[in-house]
Amino acid sequence: xxxxxxxxxxxxxxxxxxxxxxxxxxxxxxxxxxxxxxxxxxxxxxxxxxxxxxxxxxxxxxxxxxxxxxxxxxxxxxxxxxxxxxxxxxxxxxxxxxxxxxxxxxxxxxxxxxxxxxxxxxxxxxxxxxxxxxxxxxxxxxxxxxxxxxxxxxxxxxxxxxxxxxxxxxxxxxxxxxxxxxxxxxxxxxxxxxxxxxxxxxxxxxxxxxxxxxxxxxxxxxxxxxxxxxxxxxxxxxxxxxxxxxxxxxxxxxxxxxxxxxxxxxxxxxxxxxxxxxxxxxxxxxxxxxxxxxxxxxxxxxxxxxxxxxxxxxxxxxxxxxxxxxxxxxxxxxxxxxxxxxxxxxxxxxxxxxxxxxxxxxxxxxxxxxxx
Amino acid sequence: xxxxxxxxxxxxxxxxxxxxxxxxxxxxxxxxxxxxxxxxxxxxxxxxxxxxxxxxxxxxxxxxxxxxxxxxxxxxxxxxxxxxxxxxxxxxxxxxxxxxxxxxxxxxxxxxxxxxxxxxxxxxxxxxxxxxxxxxxxxxxxxxxxxxxxxxxxxxxxxxxxxxxxxxxxxxxxxxxxxxxxxxxxxxxxxxxxxxxxxxxxxxxxxxxxxxxxxxxxxxxxxxxxxxxxxxxxxxxxxxxxxxxxxxxxxxxxxxxxxxxxxxxxxxxxxxxxxxxxxxxxxxxxxxxxxxxxxxxxxxxxxxxxxxxxxxxxxxxxxxxxxxxxxxxxxxxxxxxxxxxxxxxxxxxxxxxxxxxxxxxxxxxxxxxxxxxxxxxxxxxxxxxxxxxxxxxxxxxxxxxxxxxxxxxxxxxxxxxxxxxxxxxxxxxx
Numbered sequence: 001x002x003x004x005x006x007x008x009x010x011x012x013x014x015x016x017x018x019x020x021x022x023x024x025x026x027x028x029x030x031x032x033x034x035x036x037x038x039x040x041x042x043x044x045x046x047x048x049x050x051x052x053x054x055x056x057x058x059x060x061x062x063x064x065x066x067x068x069x070x071x072x073x074x075x076x077x078x079x080x081x082x083x084x085x086x087x088x089x090x091x092x093x094x095x096x097x098x099x100x101x102x103x104x105x106x107x108x109x110x111x112x113x114x115x116x117x118x119x120x121x122x123x124x125x126x127x128x129x130x131x132x133x134x135x136x137x138x139x140x141x142x143x144x145x146x147x148x149x150x151x152x153x154x155x156x157x158x159x160x161x162x163x164x165x166x167x168x169x170x171x172x173x174x175x176x177x178x179x180x181x182x183x184x185x186x187x188x189x190x191x192x193x194x195x196x197x198x199x200x201x202x203x204x205x206x207x208x209x210x211x212x213x214x215x216x217x218x219x220x221x222x223x224x225x226x227x228x229x230x231x232x233x234x235x236x237x238x239x240x241x242x243x244x245x246x247x248x249x250x251x252x253x254x255x256x257x258x259x260x261x262x263x264x265x266x267x268x269x270x271x272x273x274x275x276x277x278x279x280x281x282x283x284x285x286x287x288x289x290x291x292x293x294x295x296x297x298x299x300x301x302x303x304x305x306x307x308x309x310x311x312x313x314x315x316x317x318x319x320x321x322x323x324x325x326x327x328x329x330x331x332x333x334x335x336x337x338x339x340x341x342x343x344x345x346x347x348x349x350x351x352x353x354x355x356x357x358x359x360x361x362x363x364x365x366x367x368x369x370x371x372x
Numbered sequence: 373x374x375x376x377x378x379x380x381x382x383x384x385x386x387x388x389x390x391x392x393x394x395x396x397x398x399x400x401x402x403x404x405x406x407x408x409x410x411x412x413x414x415x416x417x418x419x420x421x422x423x424x425x426x427x428x429x430x431x432x433x434x435x436x437x438x439x440x441x442x443x444x445x446x447x448x449x450x451x452x453x454x455x456x457x458x459x460x461x462x463x464x465x466x467x468x469x470x471x472x473x474x475x476x477x478x479x480x481x482x483x484x485x486x487x488x489x490x491x492x493x494x495x496x497x498x499x500x501x502x503x504x505x506x507x508x509x510x511x512x513x514x515x516x517x518x519x520x521x522x523x524x525x526x527x528x529x530x531x532x533x534x535x536x537x538x539x540x541x542x543x544x545x546x547x548x549x550x551x552x553x554x555x556x557x558x559x560x561x562x563x564x565x566x567x568x569x570x571x572x573x574x575x576x577x578x579x580x581x582x583x584x585x586x587x588x589x590x591x592x593x594x595x596x597x598x599x600x601x602x603x604x605x606x607x608x609x610x611x612x613x614x615x616x617x618x619x620x621x622x623x624x625x626x627x628x629x630x631x632x633x634x635x636x637x638x639x640x641x642x643x644x645x646x647x648x649x650x651x652x653x654x655x656x657x658x659x660x661x662x663x664x665x666x667x668x669x670x671x672x673x674x675x676x677x678x679x680x681x682x683x684x685x686x687x688x689x690x691x692x693x694x695x696x697x698x699x700x701x702x703x704x705x706x707x708x709x710x711x712x713x714x715x716x717x718x719x720x721x722x723x724x725x726x727x728x729x730x731x732x733x734x735x736x737x738x739x740x741x742x743x744x745x746x747x748x749x750x751x752x753x754x755x756x757x758x759x760x761x762x763x764x765x766x767x768x769x770x771x772x773x774x775x776x777x778x779x780x781x782x783x784x785x786x787x788x789x790x791x792x793x794x795x796x797x798x799x800x801x802x
Binding site for chain 2: 058086088089091092093094095097098099101102103105106116117119120139142187188189190193224230369370
């Protein structure tokens, strides 16, 4: 009996709650099958007969890192260019090939793979489907003997991340009061250690220019060994590792570990006078809780490169020419110093601008074993 | 309630107080741990319960698919103003998702050519290969009373050994493949053998040890892939060189399909396990150990050596599952070569009630869910996680047969014939 009353009361409450919520839209707007093509429904631009698709690597599209940046670029393309889009998530490396096969049967015109792990699956698919265009984030294509190859219908999207990380390392070394800076990564992948290589070179360059001895913790470029938390998820690991660095005197830390870096930011904030260098996006905007301690960020515009590739391909001007994000084309960049502008010595600022120009003109080469 | 109590709660209070209706799976000897009781309960559940568990899982997942669908959410806002919209949207979401699942797993009626139409079926077989192999190994362990959680690590070690032999040495075709398979079996067997030896010599619980060995294997392969012998020359990406053709499982149906001879290995392994567990003396001893280690010991069976060899055999089969990935499907060694196969295989073995044929079918089902999941995601935007939910729900219901029986008003096994099913189900449901 009790049960019946309870059920009746619950359903009554639910009915009231739902009935209060809204009225039916007009018939023509509500047909459930009308907007089955993703992107087309939400587009503000005139629909274009083009379908751009994306496969994530095993991080998934909500990784707060490169998969997410890629997906945002694709969504923006869907909204602004009016192209249809479709994106599929992989849960493991074994999912890549079947996912690409599904997108091919979904009649995608352009398929973008996010992450170097997709190199082989994308390359195989590109060779088997010459009339479909492919792009690959963070890796170039290579043949069986590991020589770089160019595919007619395959475009690598690469980033000279080390150039921007170099400038960030320079600024960090120049701003540090304790003479110790630090960096750490999530997992030792080329797309992670490329940040750390650049950072390391930047610190070295500062020491040469100003004859200082700023110490870098967490990465040894020559040995390619350093500190890693082991994943891209566990923020408490980032917090612990950052605390360790702070205890050793570091006062600028660059965490290259996606969301794990927020743990480091928390540790830095607790410590009081420690600054953070963000990665991938300008953390001043994406992590507003830590605004006051973000010295700068190493920005990597994956979303923009995806958007540009979709834009070109949808206008029939797809080329297999690699897109290389550089300081010159702003595919990579360092963020403004925002609130900490006054902390950075003027001579360091001037020098950074000078170095930036030198890198752009090619007078200064910043290299990393992880670059493609 | 008491006379038709499902055996599980009863067994928790040994010795059973009321012997009015003897519960089927009451454990002889109160020292038996509860896990084995649950295990036996799962193995004793009928095919009907298994099938119904799958149906129930699909229905609940259907609700989730509908709930996650944007159209349905929009229509739910004005549910009472226009209920038809809501129900048609929900129907559309669920049916299109499951149609895509079927098209991705069995037969794709939308494809242009016949080869493409049947490609999904071959994909299902490809994906199910490692699940079947690892599931067979786990099934042996379950029947011998060992709850081996370590298939994941054993698959990884199998893939590492098999892959390393594959891409490092240059040998004639055939021989190369055989050596790789042998290496994979040894790799998996050794890894599982560690847990077996620890269990036999020190009594360390195999669940704990195998879970820990899983973690070690994950980081071991991640480390190996940063070392030169395991990397592509001239690249620092954590991917091994490709496996040469001489060490690959030959494709069964030509270049168009990914189905490879690993599937044949899985079939042969199923037959072998059937013979081993059902027809051989060794298998009889292992099953005796699983039924009651104390009785087995009294009967003169060496329980400790059984533990070790059961684990080694299970690990060898899991290692072969790893070889199916690295020598057949992926053709390259990466850090997540085992994907989630090791854990899915536990489900497969449970669903197949640890019998070779059952495990084979369960492997096919899970392979189909996985293969179909790709199409479901690509064509209808249904999150691929739903497949995981279906799998998990299947396990949940399989692990709780009384729940399924209650939902479908089935009589409990062991209920006396003299009782009318009606009265007994009433009591269960109450």
